Amino acid sequence: MKPDDRHGALPLQDRPFRVLLIAGSDRRQYNCPGVDSKARALMLRLADRLPQDWEIDVEDLGNVYGRARIQSCNACVSTSMALCVWPCNCYERGDKTEPDLMWELDLYARLDLADAWAFVAPVNWYAPPSNLKLLFDRLVCANGGNPREDLIAHKNPEKAMALERTPQWRDELSLNHLEGRTAAFFCYGDDAAEERDGDGRPRYLRHPDWFDPAAEPMREGLRDAFAPLVWQCRFTGIEVPEPLWTYHDFGKGHIYADNQAEHLPREAAFTDAFDAWGDRFAAHVADKGKVPPGRYRAYGFNPPKHRWADAKLKWREIRLSAGLAPAGSSPAAQEASGLNRDTTFKPAASEAKRQEPADKDGPAQAD
Numbered sequence: 317m318k319p320d321d322r323h324g325a326l327p328l329q330d331r332p333f334r335v336l337l338i339a340g341s342d343r344r345q346y347n348c349p350g351v352d353s354k355a356r357a358l359m360l361r362l363a364d365r366l367p368q369d370w371e372i373d374v375e376d377l378g379n380v381y382g383r384a385r386i387q388s389c390n391a392c393v394s395t396s397m398a399l400c401v402w403p404c405n406c407y408e409r410g411d412k413t414e415p416d417l418m419w420e421l422d423l424y425a426r427l428d429l430a431d432a433w434a435f436v437a438p439v440n441w442y443a444p445p446s447n448l449k450l451l452f453d454r455l456v457c458a459n460g461g462n463p464r465e466d467l468i469a470h471k472n473p474e475k476a477m478a479l480e481r482t483p484q485w486r487d488e489l490s491l492n493h494l495e496g497r498t499a500a501f502f503c504y505g506d507d508a509a510e511e512r513d514g515d516g517r518p519r520y521l522r523h524p525d526w527f528d529p530a531a532e533p534m535r536e537g538l539r540d541a542f543a544p545l546v547w548q549c550r551f552t553g554i555e556v557p558e559p560l561w562t563y564h565d566f567g568k569g570h571i572y573a574d575n576q577a578e579h580l581p582r583e584a585a586f587t588d589a590f591d592a593w594g595d596r597f598a599a600h601v602a603d604k605g606k607v608p609p610g611r612y613r614a615y616g617f618n619p620p621k622h623r624w625a626d627a628k629l630k631w632r633e634i635r636l637s638a639g640l641a642p643a644g645s646s647p648a649a650q651e652a653s654g655l656n657r658d659t660t661f662k663p664a665a666s667e668a669k670r671q672e673p674a675d676k677d678g679p680a681q682a683d
Contacts, residue, residue, distance in 0.1 A: 317332070317368060317369065317370070317371055317372070318371070318372075319334060319371040319372070319373040319426075319429070320371065321425070321429060321615070323371065323429075324425075324428075324429045324609075324615045324616070325616070328606050328608055329606075331606070332369060332370055332371050333367070333369075333370040333371065333431055333601065333602070333606060334370065334371040334372075334373065334429055334430050334431055335366065335370060335371070335372055335373065335430055335431060335432045335433070335434065335601060336373045336374075336375070336426055336427060336429075336430035336432075336433045336434075337359045337362055337363055337372065337373070337374045337375070337433075337434045337436070338359070338374075338375050338376075338377060338433065338434070338435050338436070338437075338448075338451075339353060339355035339356040339358070339359040339374075339375070339376040339377060339378065339436055339437070340355055340377055340435050340436065340437025340438075340444065340445050340447065340448035340451075341353030341354070341355035341356065341377070341378055341437055341438055341445055342377070342378055342379055342440075342445045342446060342447050343355075343356075343378050343379075344356075344376065344378030344379055344380050346380045346381060347378070347379045347380055347381045348381075351576060351577075352378070352577060353376075353378060353438070353577065354438070354504070354566065354576070354577045354580065355376075355378075355436045355437050355438060356376050356378065356577070357577035357580065358436045358502070358580075358590055359374055359376070359434075359436050360374070361587075361590070361591075361594075362434060362436070362590075362594045362597075365591065365594050365595070365598070366594070366598050367598065367602070373426055373429070373430060375421060375423070375426070377417075377445075377447040377448060377451065378447070379447070383417065383420075384415035384416055384417040384420045385415075385416075385417055385447070385450075386416065386417045386418055386447055386450040386451055386454060387406070387407050387414055387415075387416040387417075387418070387450075387454070388450060388453065389406075389450075389453035389454050389456060390406045392406065392476075393456055395473050395476065395477070395646070396473065396476040396477045396479075396480045397460055397461070397462070397480055397485075397490060398462045398467075398468060398476040398477070398479040398480040398485055398489070398490075399462070399468065399471065399473055399476035399477075400456060400457045400460075400461045400462060401457060401461055401462045401463075401465045401468075401471075402457040402458060402461030402462060402463045402493050402612060402614070403424035403425075403457060403461075403614040403617060404418065404424070404454055404457045404461075405465055405470065405471065405619065406471075407419055408619055409422075409619075418451070418454050423451070424614035424617070425614045425615045425616070425617065427455075427458075427494060427497075427614070428493075428494060428609065428610075428613055428614040428615045429615050430497065431497060431498070431601060431604075431606050431607045432497055432498040432499070432500070432597070432600075432601045432604075432607075433497065433498070433499045433500070434499075434500045434501075434502070434594075434597055435448065435499065435500065435501050435502070435545070436502045436503075437501075437502075437503055437504075437542075438503065438504055438505055439503050439504070439505035439538045439541040439542075439563070442533055442534060442538070442541050443541055443544075444503070444541065444542055444544075444545055448545070449544075449545075452544075452545050452548055455494075455548070455552070456548075457493075458492065458493045458494045458552055459492055459548075459551060459552040459553075460490040460491065460492065461490075461493065462476070462479070462489060462490075463489060463491075463493070463611075463612035464489060465620065465622075466620065467479055467489075469625045469628065469629075470620075470622040470625035470626065470629070471622075471625070471629060472625070472628070472629065472632075473645070473646070474642055474644075474645050477646070491610065491611060491612065492552050492553035492610075493610045493611075493612055493613075493614070494552065494553070494554060494610065495552065495553030495554065495610065496553065496554075496555075496607040496608065496610075497554050497555070497607050498554070498555045498556070498557070498560070498597075498600060498601060498604060498607075499546075499549045499554050499555070499556050499560075500556070500557075500560035500561070500593070500596075500597045500600075501542050501545065501546060501556070501560065501561045501562070502562055502563075502564075502590060502593050502594075503538065503539065503541060503542050503562070503563045504563065504564050504565065504566045504586070505538050505541075505563070505565060505566070506565065506566060506567040506568050506570070506572075506575055507538075507565055507568045509567060509568070509569070509570060509571060509572055509575060510569050510570060510571055515529055516529035516532070517529055537563055538563050539561065539562065539563035541563070542561065542563075546561055555604075557600060559593075559596050559600075560593070560596060560597055560600060562589070562593055564585075564586050564589045564590070565586070566580075566583055566586045567579070567583075636658075636659070637659065637660060637661045637663070638659070638661075639651065639659040
């Protein structure tokens with residue numbers, strides 16, 4: 317059945333199972349690829365096979381022209397775990413300057429509402445597609461992120477670093493906010509399609525001696541291309557059973573034009589493997605049961621207003637630009653030691669531009 321978010325407020329025993337299926341390919345027919353991905357077709361195939369009395373939520377991360385993209389993680393955790401707010405407050409819904417697909421599609425709440433997630437995606441250059449990796453980068457806040465941005469004045473680094481050193485942080489606030497759920501991964505690839513020669517080298521190399529086929533990673537299978545996502549889940553308390561993490565080849569030996577979703581019937585072994593994975597997913601979710609929500613939920617979350625906090629942070633930024641970092645702060649210590657050399661009123665400029673000589677009227681003269 318279609319998902320009904322209102323069920324998220326019901327007691328566990330009164331709501332239906334809910335799963336979130338995500339197609340992780342970057343392709344959509346509404347952008348320059350002009351063709352939908354196999355991941356989308358497989359996601360919909362799985363949705364049709366799951367128990368229809370479950371709430372089945374689906375999402376396609378493919379790029380659509382003019383639509384917001386998933387913004388990159390700002391790595392707040394590396395400053396302080398308490399600066400990384402749950403759900404992420406580096407971006408927000410409706411922001412015209414930095415529009416963010418995670419918020420526009422309400423993905424934090426939808427991940428929270430689901431008992432289990434299933435990801436279907438290709439392997440791109442020995443790694444997950446960029447949009448799927450961005451989604452997981454932005455889920456670092458689920459792993460111990462700060463649910464109380466009021467304690468750090470929205471995004472104040474000094475307040476966050478101080479909070480992280482308190483017992484309240486360790487004993488009350490830093491939790492795995494999505495713990496208990498299940499994640500399943502079906503990844504696929506074409507092993508360079510028909511681009512390899514007889515000994516495994518790409519056919520188009522001008523310097524084939526620079527490429528050692530024996531040293532190529534993951535030649536025993538590209539399942540481990542998704543290991544960073546799997547282990548991020550496990551580190552966050554999200555279960556990824558081994559049978560629900562799998563890789564299969566599709567389109568190997570075919571040119572890319574003959575390696576599309578409409579060619580799925582050609583490779584019955586592949587679709588059989590996918591259906592078996594989907595059946596294992598359904599059985600595991602049913603046997604495990606519904607997952608209780610965490611203490612601090614993304615579902616129903618209304619971000620607090622922060623205009624005054626933003627004004628204070630803007631003043632902090634101006635002082636940093638003038639070389640006046642807050643006393644006792646990490647930027648002040650780095651500034652004093654000459655570590656960052658980042659005093660500038662033009663932080664958006666490239667480092668190369670910032671290092672250009674002031675006089676650009678003529679060539680530099682040697683002494």
